[in-house]
Amino acid sequence: MSGFIEGENRYQSTLFPERVDDYVDEDSVVRVIDVFIDRLDISGLGFKAEAAETGRPGYHPRTMLKIYVYGYLNQVHSSRRLEREAGRNVELMWLSGRLAPDFKTIANFRKDNGEAIRLVCREFVMLCRKLNLLGDTLAIDGSKFKAVNNRDKNFTRAKMKRRLAEVEASIDRYLGELDNADQSAPPEDTRSLKDKIAALTEEMDRLKKFEVRMLEAPDQQLSLTDPDARSMKSRGGGIVGYNLQTAVDVKHHLITVHEVTNVGSDRRQLTRMAKQAKVALQTRSLNVIADAGYYNGDELQSCEEHNITAYVPHPATSHNKAKGLFDRGEFHYIAEDDEYQCPAGERLIYRFTREEKGKAIQRYWSSACPSCPIRERCTTGKNRRVSRWVHEAVVERAAVRLAAKPDAMKIRRATVEHPYGTLKAWMGSTHFLTKTLDHVSTEMSLHVLAYNMKRVINLIGTKQLLEAI
Numbered sequence: 001m002s003g004f005i006e007g008e009n010r011y012q013s014t015l016f017p018e019r020v021d022d023y024v025d026e027d028s029v030v031r032v033i034d035v036f037i038d039r040l041d042i043s044g045l046g047f048k049a050e051a052a053e054t055g056r057p058g059y060h061p062r063t064m065l066k067i068y069v070y071g072y073l074n075q076v077h078s079s080r081r082l083e084r085e086a087g088r089n090v091e092l093m094w095l096s097g098r099l100a101p102d103f104k105t106i107a108n109f110r111k112d113n114g115e116a117i118r119l120v121c122r123e124f125v126m127l128c129r130k131l132n133l134l135g136d137t138l139a140i141d142g143s144k145f146k147a148v149n150n151r152d153k154n155f156t157r158a159k160m161k162r163r164l165a166e167v168e169a170s171i172d173r174y175l176g177e178l179d180n181a182d183q184s185a186p187p188e189d190t191r192s193l194k195d196k197i198a199a200l201t202e203e204m205d206r207l208k209k210f211e212v213r214m215l216e217a218p219d220q221q222l223s224l225t226d227p228d229a230r231s232m233k234s235r236g237g238g239i240v241g242y243n244l245q246t247a248v249d250v251k252h253h254l255i256t257v258h259e260v261t262n263v264g265s266d267r268r269q270l271t272r273m274a275k276q277a278k279v280a281l282q283t284r285s286l287n288v289i290a291d292a293g294y295y296n297g298d299e300l301q302s303c304e305e306h307n308i309t310a311y312v313p314h315p316a317t318s319h320n321k322a323k324g325l326f327d328r329g330e331f332h333y334i335a336e337d338d339e340y341q342c343p344a345g346e347r348l349i350y351r352f353t354r355e356e357k358g359k360a361i362q363r364y365w366s367s368a369c370p371s372c373p374i375r376e377r378c379t380t381g382k383n384r385r386v387s388r389w390v391h392e393a394v395v396e397r398a399a400v401r402l403a404a405k406p407d408a409m410k411i412r413r414a415t416v417e418h419p420y421g422t423l424k425a426w427m428g429s430t431h432f433l434t435k436t437l438d439h440v441s442t443e444m445s446l447h448v449l450a451y452n453m454k455r456v457i458n459l460i461g462t463k464q465l466l467e468a469i
């Protein structure tokens, strides 16, 4: 066809460039991967790197690591696809020196070097710190990622109860139908019903065995495909998976620290993540912003003790407000008198201290309540009682701090949305490919390393990054 750009005839002899290097751009990402991994202290990081003295030598961990990092940067995560790419992708050939390990070798490398791979991710964060790309304010957030465990293969006490009840109800229904069947009907007419009852009885036995295993587990939960995956609440409902915790730098949206956990709640994660971030940034103080899911008095206190300034909003859950009564915020604490002033101007005085859920709680009330003219707006009991944690000053300071930084939640949202959106888009609909917390953590570290590497290249360019390495 004329009038279009025409390609070469594939049967025509041509002289290709002699060097594989000629196929790779000067500013290609593979050059960054190559130099970064070549500079790593492979055995110091704990990679299993023993040269064979006899027999067939194995692949060097650097080669295997390069293949993996390239794969995760290009959304090629499975070992079988990496094996295929290593044999046909020019950039990967350049990177691996045209070595093409089989998929089992590739998969085993990720399986056997989890801890070392996680440390490589940390090495890159250290490089980011040296490049002055990380600031002193981080947004801490968690997001749920799906495990390779179908929801039907996960059992909690509630789910098990429901499933057992469903099966029992079905058995009862079929038994009833069987009773109602004409006694004189030939046996083949009732065979289908009997088969259904037998199958359901078998299912009941199977569920009962799972129930025993489930009740033996410390958290009374059982996942059949991935034993570490847990059922957890997520924005779109519930999933069976893992909770990824990240501390993301506000300045450039780089993931400073991350941790995969199978605890669904964020309530106890704030200080742990912030302390890890302090180590990664090698700093004595740090600012962290998190959403209301992280709000916990003990955590705020622990942050203060570790020189971590936390901005966390109080979850808006006031039972009194919901009932149309004065909110707790309308009672003002007078520190010098250790008393509260109520909306009627009366003083609530200290009465006693008692332990509630492991916390020392002080109680305050006024003797003026029974004769108060606005009592119906305040309490349904005889006196309105106000509770105060002995370390309440910590949460009061946190509230004042947050009020002085009104854009904190906006900053948090803008910071964490970027990495989570990118990671989930890269991981596709299935999220994790491996099983168990250990292997899933390794997989996530490769994703985080790829994310950070791509982000830094976008920020400063390949040349500057290569020079810095």
Ligand code: SF4
Pocket (backbone or CB within 6 Å): 342, 343, 344, 345, 346, 366, 368, 369, 370, 372, 373, 374, 375, 378, 379, 383, 384
């Ligand atoms: S009921 Fe008691 S605490 Fe409430 S406003 Fe009246 S005096 Fe104050």
